[in-house]
Structure formats: structure tokens, C-alpha cells
Amino acid sequence: MALLKALVVFTGIFLAVYFYSAGDVFEPAMLKGKRVIVTGASSGIGEQMAYHLAKMGSHILITARTEEKLKKVVAQCTHLGAASAHYIAGSMDTMTFAKLVVHKAENLFGGLDMLILNHIGHTYFGYFDGNIDHVRDLLEINVLSYATMTVAALPMLKKSNGNVVVVSSVAGKIGLPLTVPYSTTKFALDGFFSSLRMEFIQQNIDVSITLCIISYIDTDSALKTVSGVIQQPAAPKEECALEIIKGGALRKREVYYQYHATKIPLLLRDWAPELLQSLLLKNYNMDNFQRKEV
Ligand SMILES: NC(=O)C1=CN([C@@H]2O[C@H](COP(=O)(O)OP(=O)(O)OC[C@H]3O[C@@H](n4cnc5c(N)ncnc54)[C@H](OP(=O)(O)O)[C@@H]3O)[C@@H](O)[C@H]2O)C=CC1
Numbered sequence: 131m132a133l134l135k136a137l138v139v140f141t142g143i144f145l146a147v148y149f150y151s152a153g154d155v156f157e158p159a160m161l162k163g164k165r166v167i168v169t170g171a172s173s174g175i176g177e178q179m180a181y182h183l184a185k186m187g188s189h190i191l192i193t194a195r196t197e198e199k200l201k202k203v204v205a206q207c208t209h210l211g212a213a214s215a216h217y218i219a220g221s222m223d224t225m226t227f228a229k230l231v232v233h234k235a236e237n238l239f240g241g242l243d244m245l246i247l248n249h250i251g252h253t254y255f256g257y258f259d260g261n262i263d264h265v266r267d268l269l270e271i272n273v274l275s276y277a278t279m280t281v282a283a284l285p286m287l288k289k290s291n292g293n294v295v296v297v298s299s300v301a302g303k304i305g306l307p308l309t310v311p312y313s314t315t316k317f318a319l320d321g322f323f324s325s326l327r328m329e330f331i332q333q334n335i336d337v338s339i340t341l342c343i344i345s346y347i348d349t350d351s352a353l354k355t356v357s358g359v360i361q362q363p364a365a366p367k368e369e370c371a372l373e374i375i376k377g378g379a380l381r382k383r384e385v386y387y388q389y390h391a392t393k394i395p396l397l398l399r400d401w402a403p404e405l406l407q408s409l410l411l412k413n414y415n416m417d418n419f420q421r422k423e424v
């Protein structure tokens with residue numbers, strides 16, 4: 131009898147979870163005709179997100195500093211079926227440009243449905259060198275430009291009940307060596323956007339904020355920067371890009387990619403931090419690390 135009761139309870143829980151998450155089925159058609167900004171889209175994950183959105187029939191505005199690369203990405207987006215594809219070149223080290231990107235989308239599209247904040251400034255992969263000015267500069271590019279664009283886009287996103295997608299990293303949830311400035315900026319994103327999400331809920335603002343926690347990805351810049359030191363295999367940028375878009379379209383609070391390299395360490399972070407620390411440090415081959423003199 132007890133077994134039957136346990137079976138009934140388990141079945142009830144399973145069905146509740148199944149039907150609660152039933153709305154979590156992604157369809158590419160969700161992005162058809164949607165108006166999307168993708169920053170940092172001249173290469174890497176951002177470039178791949180632009181291509182996925184193009185195949186789904188979105189209106190796309192991409193941005194980065196390198197105009198020649200942006201032109202090629204826009205041409206490929208058009209070829210892949212984008213409803214429209216445009217670019218604006220400039221640096222996110224000035225908030226004037228950050229706002230300009232949003233205003234260009236308003237002029238082009240008359241509104242905005244999804245803001246994908248993905249760009250990052252150049253930094254080193256090495257022991258912290260004490261340069262606080264570099265940390266400040268990176269905060270401008272990796273954090274304050276994200277906040278600036280969100281503020282500028284919010285009137286449009288409120289009208290469309292749109293989404294803000296923030297591309298972060300496992301470095302934004304767990305402290306790890308060799309990325310102090312970068313990790314500082316990614317942790318800041320969590321503080322800013324996770325707090326903002328709670329305020330949106332309190333104020334009944336139906337704009338979703340999706341924070342993406344990403345592990346090592348096989349972009350050219352990442353492979354060039356860390357290969358040989360990080361022992362785990364890098365995950366495919368194409369799949370990573372699609373998972374980010376899916377998470378935004380489904381209005382997820384957070385996206386974890388790759389799941390085993392992000393969510394599992396996060397579970398350990400709070401329950402067994404010393405175990406996590408020793409496991410993660412095993413992931414570094416410091417024999418291949420070229421120490422730069424401070
Ligand atoms: N690759 C990885 O292992 C991981 C990446 N991530 C995150 O994914 C996102 C993309 O990373 P990834 O694709 O590897 O990076 P890439 O280096 O491939 O791309 C970075 C993009 O940002 C642009 N960019 C660089 N500096 C500036 C600037 N000052 N102003 C505006 N745009 C700029 C670059 O274009 P341009 O030089 O033309 O300006 C490029 O388009 C980042 O947020 C990163 O933190 C998270 C976890 C792991």
C-alpha cells in the first residue's frame with residue numbers, strides 16, 4: 131500500500147513538472163520577424179548567433195569595432211534568410227556609442243524585441259598584474275555598456291514585452307585563476323541584471339532577463355588565448371549560440387552551457403567549495419602557462 135502511495139505521489143510530481151515546463155518547447159518560428167540587436171557579432175559566439183537568427187528570419191542589427199568583418203557577417207545573414215540585416219561599427223568603450231546602437235535599431239525597425247549583450251573587451255589570461263585602470267576600462271566595456279544599452283532599449287522592450295539576453299561565463303559565478311579583471315566584470319553582470327530582474331517582477335514589467343552562464347567555447351580568440359592551459363575540451367560555438375537564443379526566446383532566468391561544466395560546479399560551489407576548488411584547479415595545466423612578469 132505504501133509503495134502504491136509513493137508511486138502516486140511520484141507520478142503527480144512528474145506530471146506537475148512536465149506540464150509546468152511544457153511551455154519550454156523552443157520553435158525557430160518564435161524568432162521569425164523579431165527585431166534583434168546582437169553585440170560582439172563580428173566573430174565568435176556573436177557571429178554564430180547572428181547566423182542562427184538569420185535562418186529563423188529575424189531582423190538583425192549587429193555591432194562590433196571591425197567594419198570589414200561586420201560587412202561579411204551581414205552579407206552571410208542576408209544569404210541565410212534574415213528578414214533584414216544591418217551593422218553599425220564602433221567601440222563599446224564609450225556609452226555614447228552604446229546608446230547609438232539602440233537608436234539605430236529604433237530608426238531601422240521601429241522597435242526592438244530582443245537585445246543580446248555579448249561583446250567583451252580585450253584582456254589578458256594571466257595572474258592579476260595590479261593594474262586597476264585596466265579593471266576600470268573593462269568594467270566600462272563589459273558591464274556599463276550593457277547597462278547603458280538596456281536602459282536605452284527599455285521603452286521599446288516594454289512595448290514588445292521583449293527580452294534582454296546577457297552573455298556571461300562560469301567566471302561570473304565562480305572565482306578561478308588567471309581571469310581576475312574579466313571575472314570581476316562577469317560577476318558584476320550577475321549583480322546588476324539579477325537585481326534588475328527582481329525589480330521588473332515587482333513592477334510588473336514584462337521584459338525578461340536571461341543570464342547565460344557559459345563554459346569554455348571553441349572560438350578562435352578563446353582557443354588562441356587559453357589552449358594548452360585549460361584541459362577541458364572546448365564546446366562548439368554554433369551549439370552554444372543556439373542555446374543562448376533558445377534561452378532568451380523561452381524567457382529563461384538563466385542558461386547553463388555546457389550544463390555539466392556550469393550547473394554541476396555551481397551546485398558544488400555552495401555545498402562543497404573546497405572540493406570544487408581542488409577539482410577546478412586540476413583543470414589547469416600550468417606547465418603550459420607562460421608567466422608574464424608583472
Ligand atoms: N569563448 C569562450 O570560451 C567563452 C565566452 N564567453 C562569453 O561569450 C561572449 C563572446 O565571447 P567570444 O565569442 O569567445 O569572443 P570573441 O573574441 O570571439 O568576440 C568578441 C566580440 O566582441 C567584439 N569586441 C571586442 N572589443 C570590443 C569593444 N571594445 N567594443 C565593441 N565590441 C568589441 C569583437 O569584435 P571587434 O574586435 O571587431 O570589436 C567580437 O565581435 C563574451 O561575453 C564572453 O565573455 C563566456 C564563456 C566562455
Ligand SMILES: C[C@H](CCC(=O)NCCS(=O)(=O)O)[C@H]1CC[C@H]2[C@@H]3C(=O)C[C@@H]4C[C@H](O)CC[C@]4(C)[C@H]3CC[C@]12C
Nearest residue numbers: 251252253254255299301306309345346351352355356
Ligand atoms: C581571455 C578571454 C578574454 C577576452 C579576450 O581578450 N580575448 C582575446 C581577444 S583577442 O583575439 O583580441 O586577443 C576570455 C573570454 C572567455 C574566457 C573563458 C571563459 O569565460 C570560460 C572559462 C572561465 C574560467 O574562469 C577560466 C577559463 C575560461 C575558459 C575563460 C578563459 C578566458 C577567456 C577565454
